[in-house]
Amino acid sequence: MKKDVVIIGGGIVGLNCAYFLQKSGREVTVIDENDITDSTSFGNAGLLSSYDKTPLSYPGVVTNTLKLMLKGQSPAIFHPTISPKIYKWLLNFILNANEKRTKKTMMLFEKFGELSLQFYEQMIKEHNLDFDYHRNGMLSVFTEDKSYNQKLKTYNYVDEDRFKILDFDELQEYVPTITQKAKGAILFKKNAHFDSRKVMNELKKHLEQEGVEFILNERVEQLDIRNDKVKYVITSNGNQYRPNHTVMSTGYQTLLANQCKKDLMMTPAKGYSITFEMPSELVPKTSTLFNDLFIVMTPRKDSVRLTSKLEIGSDDSKVVQKQIDSIKNNFFAYNKSFDMKNETTWAGFRPLTPNDIPLIGRDENIKNLTYAMGLGWLGMTFAPAVGSIISDLVSNDKKNAQSDGVLLFSGFYQ
Structure with missing residues (x-):
């Protein structure tokens, strides 16, 4: 079966690639192994943290994580493994935890995060989509004196459009459950949030109305590569699709990339959410x-969601109650007790690169294959920017060197 552009993976990045490619005039087919109603994107916090949010790898992260481990409050969990790839990833993560890399990453976050926010706002306005979108800032609450004082040194100036340091009474107005154990809080005004489930459902519905084809519950098992091109995309159902171009947006799964002899510097990190x-x-x-x-902690129209944890080295996709209990214990150590009614728990894997920079761009050897991967916990934040970059590459038949977006914002070139 001939296809124009086949996107493998129907998470938020895959849907945004489909959105921009369809707008550019391409015929798009999205293939996903599930029905995309419970993917990692659905379990996302919905926090769009483009501004003033440090990457996971920052100066002091190792020391801070060890201290939190001793207190029983660390979000990071490492499962020992014999896989050398994970240790290589950890080494790269540590090497990226420096001041120079952090500053560069935060500048890129701001540039491409703002672009994504504008795209989301344009989608809402142009297509009348209900994302439950609010651009009313991100509140950062500190529970450690050291981290709060370090942040205050960074924000030792006045910029009323960008941020505000809150006193405790102001903090209580924003977070009524907070206790005096909190050390301080800063409201970063340029960030936003939305309901990730609404975004996925609304965007998929819009794409279907625009003619994007969805082939669901069908796993892509193999890419048949001949003469430096993807000749066929072969699925578990035995179907063979013949694409003009293939976009690989498979989240944390690297089986197909391995078939293409592409060793992606990326590891799955298990995260959890509690919606109530x-x-x-x-x-x-x-x-x-x-x-x-x-x-x-993200407010939604009819519920609230807590998201946390970064489990490295786990391949268990199930919700582990011990981790849910740990999130609650850590949360209630600084918040007043209340009942979480109609509670729903979720677990899934995020594709993490060692510097939070995604892996996007054309394959150097396979002419009709492009990667859109590795956005980790920031998939919602950057998906529209990545989708626009991928669409520009594919629709205009550009090389990576001709794309400013790829050169600036791809881990292949960082």
């Missing part, structure tokens, strides 16, 4: 990051 209802008077005003605990 709580008394309306206790709901936070905006998305709240408990900075030292790596817990995000």
Whole structure:
């Protein structure tokens, strides 16, 4: 079966690639092994942290993580493994935890994050999509004196459009459940949040209306490569699709990339979310990051979601109750107790690169293959920017060297 552009993977990055490619005039087919109603994108916090959010790999991250481990509050969990690739990833992660890399990454976050925010706002306006989108900032709450004081040194100037340092009374207005154990808080005004489930459902519905084809519950098992091109995309159902171009957006899964002899510097990191209802008077005003605990609390139209944890080296996709209990214990150590009603838990894998920079761009040897991977916990934040970059590459038949987006924002060139 002949196809124009085949996108393998229907997460938020795959859907945004489909969105921009369809707008450019290409006929698009999205293939996913599931029905894309419970992917990693659906479990996302919905926090769009383009501004003033440090990457996972930052100066002091190893020391800070070890201290939190001793207190039983560390979000990071490492499962010992015999896989040398994970240790190579960890080494690269540590090497990236320096001041120069952090500053560069945060500049890129701001550039491509703002572009994504504008794209989201344009989608909402142009297509009347309901994302439950709010650009009313991200509140960063600190539970450690050291990290709070370091942040205050960075933000020792006045910029009322960008941020505000809150006193405790102001913090309580934003987070009514907070206790005086919190050390301080800063509201970063340029960030946003939305309901990730609404975004996925609304975007898929819009794409179907625009003629994008979805082939679901069909796993791509193999890429048949001949004469430096993807000749066929072969699925578990025995179907063979013959694409003009293939976009690989398979999240943390690297089987197909390995077939293409592409060793991606990326590892799966398991994360969790808890979605629940709580008394309306206790709901936070905006998305709240408990900075030292790596817990995000996001208000939604009818619920609230907590997301946390980074498990490295695990291949167990199930929800582990011990980790859910750990998130709750860490959260309630700094918040007043309340009942989480109609609680739903979720677990999934995020594709993490060692410097939070995605792996995007054309394959150097396979002429009709492009990668859109490695966005980790920031898939929602950067998906539209990545989708526009990929569409520009494919639709205009550009080389990586001709794309400023690829040269600036691809881990292949960082």
